[in-house]
Amino acid sequence: MGSRRLKHKQGAPPTLEEFQAKKERHQHRKEKTKRVSEEDRSDETRRSKKSKKSKKNQEDDDEAAALKELKKAEQELPEVDSKELAAAKKTLFDDVEEDDEELKDEFDLEQEYENDEDDEVEERPLFSDDEEADMDELNAANMEALSMKLDEEAKLEEEEAEAELVETDKMQPRAEILPNAEQEAIEEQGPPDLTAIRTRMIEIVKVLEDFKTLGAEGKSRTEYVDRLLKDICHYFGYTPFLAEKLFNLFSPAEAMEFFEANEIARPVTIRTNTLKTRRRDLAQTLVNRGVNLQPIGSWTKVGLQIFDSQVPIGATPEYLAGHYILQAASSFLPVIALDPQENERILDMAAAPGGKTTYISAMMKNTGCVFANDANKARTKSLIANIHRLGCTNTIVCNYDAREFPKVIGGFDRILLDAPCSGTGVIGKDQSVKVSRTEKDFMQIPHLQKQLLLSAIDSVDSNSKTGGVIVYSTCSVAVDENEAVVDYALRKRPNVKLVETKLAIGKEGFTSYRGKTFHPSVKMTRRYYPHTYNVDGFFVAKFQKTGPSKFDDNQASAKEKEAAARQEAVEEGIIKDDFASFDDEDDERYIERSKKVGLLKKGINPHAKKPASSDKNKK
């Protein structure tokens, strides 16, 4: 599981078998410590015998000598606890055999976790007692060597203990994680027990991560996955279809992180409007208003992250004066990839509400021309409001179906297509995606995206001195809307190629996904996930147009394009051109031959004329 998240969260409650396993481990260790203590005791008896010998020699001050010895031991090992000392005293002065029982009891009464410490501590006096003579001669010269020896031994001990732990863990037979039919029936009747479901999800993910060793016998991987998907639907509230779609993008553990990251909102971020102010000045004024903020990261020079604020961040005088705009950090990325230059002509095909458009305009320092298009008339209001508030005077706002381009106007230096999408990357922002998206959406939306991307490619001027760039981005993580669309465009328009996005962060796009293989250059696209960079789920691809094509002066309207695309989809069908074609003539021959073989097998001569049929013909 993700370490970042787990740090802040209370750990999952231990399962029953984990608890039992722990108990057994403790039992095991207890026995071990007992063994050690017995050894210890035998040593001590030896020592007491020695002291008895000394008694004979120096009868007068035997007690004093013993005490001195003890004190010395104490100085050498200050960490020895009083309990141990008491034990040592007992063995020194009392009869050994007597208190054997008592000692055992004492160990039993001790709490389990204390044994860990005792293990190590008892080891040392044992060692020092054995080589008492050496210890007497202990001096500066051999001190280091001796202590190293001690350390080594302690290390060895630790390693052994660890190995033992691992072994017990492995040996531990896994309890049933998957519920049987009865349990499932009971579960479905009552209200869902979320903690239990959560625990089970974590368990299943653990099993799936290491299925060979942890999987229960007689259960297949799919059974685990099915159960996990059901639990995800229950726990997070996804439709089964969407849960599976998203789950398939990641490894099981990463998928869980993704689903959990979708439950929390991303941090509020703002972008400085460099047309009107500088980031440092803005940060200073906002701090004075009681806003707690910090730069987003090294990859952007205009972003600020808001932690908390005493004033509404969307209504300060600075906001109204257009010094900043509320914009998700992920929305910076496609514009940075687009890299607009001054005095260019740029098109933003789906511009509302204007965050990216105004960023483009600011990067161009209000020179050149930005066409901001949006298909939804109602949404152009907020687009125009933002453009005016931020003082972008080089813009033209129009309301077209973006597929009308290049019929309306073509020859752009750069085009940004932030395509309308299913929004699977912004579930944290809009929870309704969890239930509203169906299989149909994942057919229709990519269908539209493909047409939009082709229109974008056709509207770019390939002879542009500075540009000829198309950036395609979505706020979705689904492969159908991202890599598949990019791959489609590469197939349909050989006059474009993918180039590096030059973005500092991001994961590489998939080059193959569930049996589909994409063009190898699709690796140059970038993916963003909420659980890895704490931005919205996002996808960015950057194309460079290398040459003109016959489609560049395509005067088809959106309707005509739609009709053509439908026609094409019908013709292509589900079989793409990577499938073998049919050759009727060739097939005829094979059919003929197999018929002959069939007849021969039945014992009929295929060359002989059928009497019955000829009779019939005569009649």
Place this chain on the structure above:
Amino acid sequence: MRQLTEEETKVIFEKLAGYIGRNIVYLVDNKDQPHVFRLQKDRVYYVPEHIANLATSVARPNLMSLGLCMGKFTKTGKFRLHITSLSVLAQYAKYKVWIKPNGEMPFLYGNHVLKAHVGKMSDDIPEHAGVIVFSMHDVPLGFGVSAKSTSESRDLQPTSIVAFRQADIGEYLRDEDTLFT
């Protein structure tokens, strides 16, 4: 989208002259980057010329906005300046009023400028002249007309009005639905 007629130009320039006076020549006469006025539906836009040329390729029903919106013609043929024209007006403003930080929010909520909130103001403002309202950090906040001349407003009560508000940047939030298109 079309150019303004003679009549319309006259109406607009009369209005603008109330705020920026003779500076109006700088609006029309910008050698580096020639700007033009364009009328689309009932709104008047102030646009760099090359952008106005590009915008001709967009059909009238689909053209929502271009450049900077100065204001709109009312049905009765008068011209009304919008808050979006503030950046142009502030640049060439003739009469200015600066308001203290404690007066910013009341003004942005649509109230008139009170004497108590005025930090400083231009010396020679006559009565009922167009003024631009700034914050003390020189951030333009809106515009209006003076209620009294500068000399008269010196001995006003703290609660009396110095300038009547006509537009303020709070409208971006309050009137987003009606202000644009």
